[in-house]
Amino acid sequence: MTAPYACQPQDSRGRLHPEQLSTFRSPWQRDRDRIIHSSAFRRLxxxxQVFVEHDGEAYRGDYYRTRLTHTIEVAQVARTIAGALGLNTDLAESVALAHDLGHPPFGxxxxxxxxALMQPYGGFDHxxxxxxIVTRLERxxxxxxxxNLTWETLEGIAKHNGPVLERDITGAAVAADLPYALAEVNAAWDLELHTNASAEAQVAAVADDVAYNHHDLHDGLRAELFTEEELAELPVIGPAFAEVDRLYPDLDRMRRRHEALRRVFGVMVEDVxxxxxxxxxxxxxxxxxxIRDMxxxxxxxSKPLYQNIKAIKSFLFTRMYRAPSVVDERHRVTDILNRMFPLFLNDPSMMPASWQRAAEQAxxxxxxxxxxLDYVAGMTDRYAIAEHLRLFPDAPE
Structure with a gap:
């Protein structure tokens, strides 16, 4: 039984292209299934996520998160929170599963x-x-x-991080420049970009924060960018390690790490x-x-936990996202895109035939x-690296 403030399947605003209702799936179960079966989802x-997937030695291994494993974790958290609040779990899951479909290679x-490359042509926003992707590129x-996802799922993709447009004193949307991809969709179907998203989409956004704050701690430890002892000096994390040490004084290192970080995970979910x-x-x-009009x-x-999470994020930013080895990798992959994008723009014949035809007919x-951009952004890390090697065999590694 869902709460009155939950999105109700029978009240869905439907799809841009009308379809018969499924006899055994709700509209948002159908959206979820279409997202999972999409090409873009498989490419995740x-x-x-943080560490670039390639065949070199740096950060090699099967344990680090990818966009796909991150997305699955976000969807799990979103279902948990939505269920506890009486929201529609299928809609929350659909938005969670779609939230990173637009990410290009290299995070x-x-x-x-x-x-930066698209700045003269309308910019880029994932x-x-x-x-x-979900309105044009999946064919x-x-x-x-x-x-052909429902209005509610499209709204959630567009606004899960909050309203995109500001409101004036009457509550109407204030005009502003939008990323062209968002402007095109909104012109075809008003997503009410000046309002909040549904509670379900808000859940997906918070679930994203919970998931990456948790798993980046795991991945940073595995990459030996910092230690458990350093983490134990941080809020929330320190008490979690202390509790594990009190309950399990002789626990081996990996179990101790997992037990502490799953408690951090629990603190975030329970707080929300x-x-x-x-x-x-x-x-x-x-x-x-x-909910949308609030x-x-x-x-x-909560405000206290938010401040503690800011401290954790600040630590991760310095010690993980801007670690010297990670920064070196950032420079390398930026060079890859800076070489390939202008080449394809100036000579579409360097792209596969279908993309070449589309570019030449633009x-x-x-x-x-x-x-x-659609072609390059759709690349996986490994495909982008392989294409760069094919096109620029003499480029420095």
Missing amino acids: KHKT HTGEDALA NAQALR HYADFDGL IAVAQNRLTSLQPQSAQE DGPIIRF PDQNERARIV
């Missing part, structure tokens, strides 16, 4: 590089690119391009649920639209650049 297996480094169905339950009890929203998100960390340079 070989896309970076945030790849996004930064492509955003959330907007995810919308472009498997006879009746439409994309996956408690804060949301208190706010929902206080505000008593009676519909999903009331002044801010209803799903969030009506202007902006559209050609966007087609090249």
